[in-house]
Amino acid sequence: MVDGARILIVEDDKDLARMLQDLLGSEGYATTLARDGQRALHEGLTNSFDVLLLDRGLPVIDGLSVLMKLRDRGVITPALILSALANPADRVEGLDRGAEDYLPKPFDIDELLARLRALLRRPRSMAHVLRFPGGSFDTDSRTASLANSVVVLLSEREGSLLAHLAKRPNQVFARGELLDAVFPDADDRGVVDTYVHYLRKKIGRKAVLTIRGVGYQLGHIDEA
Template sequence: MGDERSVLVVEDDAALASLLRELLEGEGYTVVTAHDGQRALHEGLSRPFDVIVMDRGLPAIEGLDVLERLRRKGVTTPALVLSALSNPADRVEGLDRGAEDYLGKPFDIDELLARIRSLLRRHADTSATVRIPGGTLDVGTRTVLLDVDGRVVLSERECEFLEHLARRPQQVFTRAGLLESVFSDADDGGVVDTYVHYLRKKLGRSCVLTVRGLGYVLGPLA
């Protein structure tokens, strides 16, 4: 998605989804839309976004259920719930179940854009830490803090590799793709397997899972 900020818009009202896409693209964002909860879950797990704008009353899976599932999978993308359910109890529920912000419908366009900008600023301050099943990666210190107990310090390249996997949980990465995106200065594709070995030695064999015939995917820490 290049250097542009990316937004996942989850809205089952086609006219409103189209309006939001036009509005956000006019502000320079790259926009992906999903019209039901199942598609939203797939998109949220398949690629990284900078912000999620989520309706609640969705077909297939309710919006807050989608957010809870994304959070359980380690997706930390900040989310703004945009819903007609906007009394105080609804807002509290939304914030308790994974949203960073909550805006009722009908909404003011300038307020919506301001809230998205605010989420981007706040997330930029905390994006140096990435959630991993079983722990947290602190990119600044190249340290994995384990939920159970202890900490593991990674080399610069190990940290870069793990961060790449962790920011796209559930995505399967091919060796060729990893060689291009993480190890572009290496001539031998075997370097990917070497660093998989290094991470497994430090964090347990399940931290990077092999998907036979396809590549690698992030797994839980030992």
């Protein structure tokens, strides 16, 4: 057990959620509970966790969709799926969608704890490093490495925006697409423009290109 490790529990069954919180709390873990997919997505994007404990069958947004959205935004926190869907095809789908482990319900408590310990032992060096013209972005530390060995720390939202653009460098994203993908809790598309401005200010005015009448695209680092 890693003392004080932070675990996001995503489970809509109240009794099971309470049992998991009590169990993990007694083991020394710090837990946060989300009872639907929308809340899980919000927590995963705005807070830092060591493991995601994720149910598949969730209200609002299903568990696999939550995981895919988090992965798409550069969140690489190890995920253990708990699900009553237990046949091999279900397990394969869960692993292919970005989970590190999959445990069918009902599960053995000792096995659950052992699998959590195994995930927590994984080295953080397994983080993604996204390359872009003139630099790179480490999605784990949220640091952008620029020319001349300059390293810039980005906020959670700035990092999510850069990661989303960098994963599809040739694609032009409409503001609405970026709003849904990176800022799911915001209603005003102006938040996209605001964070594009922040990125340009931190890593270069040409880091994000404006495609007039369409939206934004990954650019390159302006060394000037």
